[in-house]
Amino acid sequence: MPASPSPEPASGRLTLENLALDHRDADGRPFRLIDIPLLAIEPGSRFGVSGPSGCGKSSLLHLVAGLLRPSRGRILWNDRAVSELSESGRDRWRRETIGFVFQDFHLIPELDIAANIALPASFSAWRLSGTEKERAAALAHRMGLPDPRRRAALLSRGEQQRVAIARALFSRPALILADEPTASLDAAHAAEVADLLLETATESGATLLCATHDPALLARFGQRLDLSRTAQRQAA
Numbered sequence: 001m002p003a004s005p006s007p008e009p010a011s012g013r014l015t016l017e018n019l020a021l022d023h024r025d026a027d028g029r030p031f032r033l034i035d036i037p038l039l040a041i042e043p044g045s046r047f048g049v050s051g052p053s054g055c056g057k058s059s060l061l062h063l064v065a066g067l068l069r070p071s072r073g074r075i076l077w078n079d080r081a082v083s084e085l086s087e088s089g090r091d092r093w094r095r096e097t098i099g100f101v102f103q104d105f106h107l108i109p110e111l112d113i114a115a116n117i118a119l120p121a122s123f124s125a126w127r128l129s130g131t132e133k134e135r136a137a138a139l140a141h142r143m144g145l146p147d148p149r150r151r152a153a154l155l156s157r158g159e160q161q162r163v164a165i166a167r168a169l170f171s172r173p174a175l176i177l178a179d180e181p182t183a184s185l186d187a188a189h190a191a192e193v194a195d196l197l198l199e200t201a202t203e204s205g206a207t208l209l210c211a212t213h214d215p216a217l218l219a220r221f222g223q224r225l226d227l228s229r230t231a232q233r234q235a236a
């Protein structure tokens with residue numbers, strides 16, 4: 001039997017401890033992009049990550065998801081140092097814990113809206129259950145996508161963005177990481193999508209970490225991290 005998405009996420013405290021990320025510039029000189037001495041994000045918090053283009057917002061979300069490894073420091077989920085897990089351990093933790101809204105959506109163009117939304121479930125089961133299909137259709141509907149049979153390849157950027165958000169919410173993750181989730185939306189859709197992200201996070205007790213340039217979206221977060229005040233291209 002395919003597993004249904006669990007109703008309650010395993011909530012957790014996210015701690016960034018002495019976290020740094022270094023890169024090299026085109027001349028091969030190292031520079032420090034991210035430098036966060038300590039940031040503790042309590043379970044169920046909603047955190048907005050801001051700062052100018054190129055300041056490291058996406059990189060921070062990728063670090064938290066374990067898609068990048070820190071140059072220094074640790075990322076803890078409760079007391080577990082997830083940044084120190086093996087690649088397969090991080091993959092498993094990410095699958096079980098995180099819903100990621102990627103900036104460039106990462107949809108599968110050949111699949112329809114419902115199949116893209118339910119993609120997290122198809123990693124653990126050959127076939128989707130009736131409940132999973134209904135949940136995918138319901139999320140599509142809430143996102144203003146009334147026909148879940150349309151192929152992703154045929155969708156506008158704004159529609160693709162809404163599918164990407166629905167997919168991140170599908171498994172009721174304990175930690176939602178959203179990278180510019182309203183960037184391709186008009187003001188009305190952006191406000192609706194922000195409502196849905198925040199409501200869903202509240203309903204399920206999930207922690208939400210959201211990188212955005214959008215002042216209207218940023219204003220909705222009680223807690224904020226301005227990355228322009230962290231490392232910003234110091235020599236590493």
Ligand SMILES: Nc1ncnc2c1ncn2[C@@H]1O[C@H](COP(=O)(O)OP(=O)(O)OP(=O)(O)O)[C@@H](O)[C@H]1O
Nearest residue numbers: 023024025033051052053054055056057058059060
């Ligand atoms: N592997 C890498 N090597 C060198 N530089 C990199 C590497 N990966 C990212 N960068 C640089 O790090 C900076 C931060 O990128 P990032 O995408 O995290 O910024 P951002 O704040 O999300 O930007 P935007 O708001 O435009 O999406 C960019 O200047 C990028 O070119």
